[in-house]
Amino acid sequence: MEMVVIFKREFASYFSTPLASVFIVIFLVLAGVFTFYLGNFYERGQADLMPFFNFHPWLYLFLVPAISMRLWSEERKSGSIELLMTLPITKLDAVVGKFTAAWCFIGLALLLTIPMWISVNYLGDPDNGVIFASYLGSWLMAGSFLAIGSCMSALTKSQVIAFILSVVICFLFILSGFPLVLNVFKDWAPSVVVDAIASLSFLTHFSSISKGVLGFRDLLYFLSLIGCWLFATAIVIELQQAD
Amino acid sequence: MIEIVNLSRHFGQLTAIDDISFTVEAGEVLGFLGPNGAGKSTTMKMITGFLAPSSGSISVSGFDIGTQTIEAQKRIGYLPEGAPCYEDMNPLQFLGFIAAIRGFKGDEQQQKVAQVVTTMGLESVLTQKIETLSKGFKRRVGLAQAIIHNPEVLILDEPTDGLDPNQKHQVRNMIRSLSKDKIVIISTHILEEVTAVCTRATIIANGKIVSDCSPAELESKSRYAHAVTLHLTEQQSAATKLSELPGVSEVEVNEEGKLLTVLTEGGQSIYEQVNDLVRQESWQVDALYVEKGRLDEVFRKITEEVV
Numbered sequence: 195m196e197m198v199v200i201f202k203r204e205f206a207s208y209f210s211t212p213l214a215s216v217f218i219v220i221f222l223v224l225a226g227v228f229t230f231y232l233g234n235f236y237e238r239g240q241a242d243l244m245p246f247f248n249f250h251p252w253l254y255l256f257l258v259p260a261i262s263m264r265l266w267s268e269e270r271k272s273g274s275i276e277l278l279m280t281l282p283i284t285k286l287d288a289v290v291g292k293f294t295a296a297w298c299f300i301g302l303a304l305l306l307t308i309p310m311w312i313s314v315n316y317l318g319d320p321d322n323g324v325i326f327a328s329y330l331g332s333w334l335m336a337g338s339f340l341a342i343g344s345c346m347s348a349l350t351k352s353q354v355i356a357f358i359l360s361v362v363i364c365f366l367f368i369l370s371g372f373p374l375v376l377n378v379f380k381d382w383a384p385s386v387v388v389d390a391i392a393s394l395s396f397l398t399h400f401s402s403i404s405k406g407v408l409g410f411r412d413l414l415y416f417l418s419l420i421g422c423w424l425f426a427t428a429i430v431i432e433l434q435q436a437d
Numbered sequence: 438m439i440e441i442v443n444l445s446r447h448f449g450q451l452t453a454i455d456d457i458s459f460t461v462e463a464g465e466v467l468g469f470l471g472p473n474g475a476g477k478s479t480t481m482k483m484i485t486g487f488l489a490p491s492s493g494s495i496s497v498s499g500f501d502i503g504t505q506t507i508e509a510q511k512r513i514g515y516l517p518e519g520a521p522c523y524e525d526m527n528p529l530q531f532l533g534f535i536a537a538i539r540g541f542k543g544d545e546q547q548q549k550v551a552q553v554v555t556t557m558g559l560e561s562v563l564t565q566k567i568e569t570l571s572k573g574f575k576r577r578v579g580l581a582q583a584i585i586h587n588p589e590v591l592i593l594d595e596p597t598d599g600l601d602p603n604q605k606h607q608v609r610n611m612i613r614s615l616s617k618d619k620i621v622i623i624s625t626h627i628l629e630e631v632t633a634v635c636t637r638a639t640i641i642a643n644g645k646i647v648s649d650c651s652p653a654e655l656e657s658k659s660r661y662a663h664a665v666t667l668h669l670t671e672q673q674s675a676a677t678k679l680s681e682l683p684g685v686s687e688v689e690v691n692e693e694g695k696l697l698t699v700l701t702e703g704g705q706s707i708y709e710q711v712n713d714l715v716r717q718e719s720w721q722v723d724a725l726y727v728e729k730g731r732l733d734e735v736f737r738k739i740t741e742e743v744v
């Protein structure tokens with residue numbers, strides 16, 4: 195119940211400042227640029243949204259930390275965390291409430307790209323099941339970025355530091371599935387290790403989802419990643435009370 | 438009831454709170470005094486569950502703040518130092534949010550908000566963003582937030598800082614009017630406030646409690662307690678005669694000998710003797726009155742002894 199109250203306040207707070215509109219505009223413009231210029235949307239001559247989704251990890255790498263950096267740093271800087279933490283709510287209520295508000299906000303930005311989905315249907319005959327799965331996968335991946343960012347934001351008063359830390363950690367999570375990186379390990383490490391590294395990556399799971407197979411393992415991967423990082427956030431906040 | 442037992446708090450090497458214990462009973466209004474950095478805010482942060490103690494325990498209405506945090510926090514209203522709040526909201530939204538967290542819904546929620554808006558005089562700023570409010574109004578929003586659920590325990594860190602005289606008066610009335618079974622702890626640097634609203638004055642310095650008594654007792658520790666001041670119409674050499682009176686310890690002379698303050702030994706009343714002497718010597722006097730103890734002097738004496 196308290197979680198819902200926190201969620202509502204947080205979600206509304208995105209729209210009480212220019213943050214919401216600035217973020218959404220930048221998100222849509224970048225998504226467009228990536229898809230149409232870098233992704234050769236037209237030249238490929240295929241009716242699907244592959245070029246659009248392929249760039250999402252890179253888009254989120256910078257845009258999601260920009261949202262997550264304020265989750266806790268701002269509260270600590272302004273002192274409002276003292277108010278929040280002395281209200282009768284659990285840490286988990288606060289952590290999850292804030293996270294879901296941000297996640298839904300990013301989901302909203304994602305929904306605004308639906309005209310692109312409509313236009314591929316107009317231009318050709320895409321597999322809508324695949325596109326739907328990709329949207330879901332993309333949102334789940336955004337959630338994982340966000341959960342990492344939430345934890346980094348809880349670590350510091352400075353939004354800039356929170357941003358940089360989140361970008362670095364998210365980058366590592368993307369990188370671990372890159373063929374370039376995996377090849378380095380392939381030569382000498384046992385294949386179990388290589389697979390383990392690859393299976394940690396956003397890319398591995400996202401690309402399998404965006405092929406249209408919304409596997410249980412990939413869902414579990416993203417959800418448990420989110421769960422772990424949110425739990426870590428709550429612990430960080432708990433520890434600061436005793437610090 | 439609030440029970441604090443052997444409470445300590447360290448920040449790295451620094452010991453902010455050093456093994457303090459005290460109990461506050463229902464009906465008490467405790468004024469928490471002390472120099473800057475004494476540990477007032479730190480203690481309040483621990484009572485409200487924002488900071489964890491390094492050692493010791495705190496219970497609020499029977500609930501341990503460390504293990505039954507939520508239950509304890511439900512019973513506490515807290516104004517943190519500097520009255521932080523969500524500045525991107527307006528007072529109406531903000532108070533609605535707090536009321537919702539405190540478990541009020543629908544009509545009851547609106548009624549609670551309306552009630553504190555009236556108490557704190559916020560009608561004129563209801564739809565203005567809090568970040569654009571003046572310091573005093575922000576503080577009033579913070580106070581409104583603290584009392585919205587009519588808490589058993591009210592903890593206010595410098596509640597009247599930045600308020601105009603009318604609002605100061607209003608807040609003091611508000612505190613006094615709280616029903617007699619509540620606990621209020623306020624920290625303040627305004628000593629008159631303690632005499633005006635508190636039933637108990639606790640002075641803390643360097644993380645230790647150095648004095649804990651009623652404001653009246655505190656006043657009586659002043660060397661000015663029961664002293665008698667006379668304003669002479671014309672300059673007289675009255676000081677010598679006054680200091681020869683029994684029970685007089687010292688006579689302070691000011692304003693070229695026209696203003697004399699007669700201090701007593703051991704707090705006995707000497708008004709009669711001074712009055713008799715004035716008549717006997719037929720001095721022309723504009724005013725003659727018994728002094729109250731001076732809290733600032735007692736405060737200085739008590740807190741400087743520690744350093």
Ligand SMILES: Nc1ncnc2c1ncn2[C@@H]1O[C@H](COP(=O)(O)OP(=O)(O)OP(=O)(O)O)[C@@H](O)[C@H]1O
Binds near residue numbers: 448471474478479518
């Ligand atoms: N987060 C912190 N980290 C390190 N030291 C701290 C922290 N919070 C408080 N202190 C230190 O603890 C001591 C007590 O501070 P506190 O804020 O409780 O004082 P105070 O009595 O409220 O003073 P004031 O009258 O100025 O408000 C100070 O020496 C302060 O520097």
Ligand SMILES: [Mg+2]
Binds near residue numbers: 478479
């Ligand atoms: Mg303080």
